[in-house]
Amino acid sequence: MSIDPVVKHDQSGYSALANNPIWFVDPNGADTSFADNAARTQFNETYKGVDNAIKGFDKKIDNKLAKWQEKGYDNERVNKRMTRQIGKLNSQRSQLHEIKSSFDEVINSETMFHYGTRPNPDGKYLSGGGTLYNKDEDRVDIWFYSGLEGTLVHETRHGAGYSWGEWGWDNGTNSPTNYDYQDEYDAYRQESNYTRIILQGMGRSKLEIMNVIKVNYGNKDYIIKEFHQYCEPEKP
Secondary structure, eight states: OOOOSSOOTTSOTTOOGGGOTTTOOOSSSOOOEESSHHHHHHHHHHHHHHHHHHHHHHHHHHHHHHHHHHHOSOOHHHHHHHHHHHHHHHHHHHHHHHHHHHHHHHHHOSSOEEEEEEOOGGGOOSSOEEEEEETTTTEEEEEEETTOHHHHHHHHHHHHHHHTTSSEEETTTTEEESOOHHHHHHHHHHHHHHHHHTSOSOOOOHHHHHHHHHHHHOSOHHHHHHHHHHHSOOOO
């Protein structure tokens, strides 16, 4: 037995995988740490919820394919209906796989991630969170208001983006680098998909996401134009 190379103030040095070996692997010893139990619980439950939902879609798709085969492929009406239904299920499953990939990247990355929550009495805050690099601790800190699973998904996508090299951090100015509207769009898109598929909510439309980006980055024509193109790419 060896001690974990990354110090986690909320865990023993001899504990591993955030005390959840069923769900997590930690090849580098640089796994996630949590400032409080609420952050740990919500991270674990959100990850498991996405993973279980993917398995649920696997089963639904297999059942649809079995019924399709049973009815035969020579019925044009059945073919159209099954193609449409299975296509929708595949699309939703793919969206969940994207979310899971973000969590997997944070879990398995050599970068240290530290999650924490802030109190949210009576659900006062409907959104709110942040992701930044902590140069003193050499880690990425992520926070969200307790109970906001969609925001947790959003900020985890930002964390994964840092690990993937999509954005970085300038220690001199203590600010992010190479960070733009696309990073925000990807995060809001995963938040929206999680809300719509897992929480059965409406999620954010592309127009709503665009308006959020517009507020965050200012009403600059070139940003809005490029964002429109990113949301609605021209068909080849």
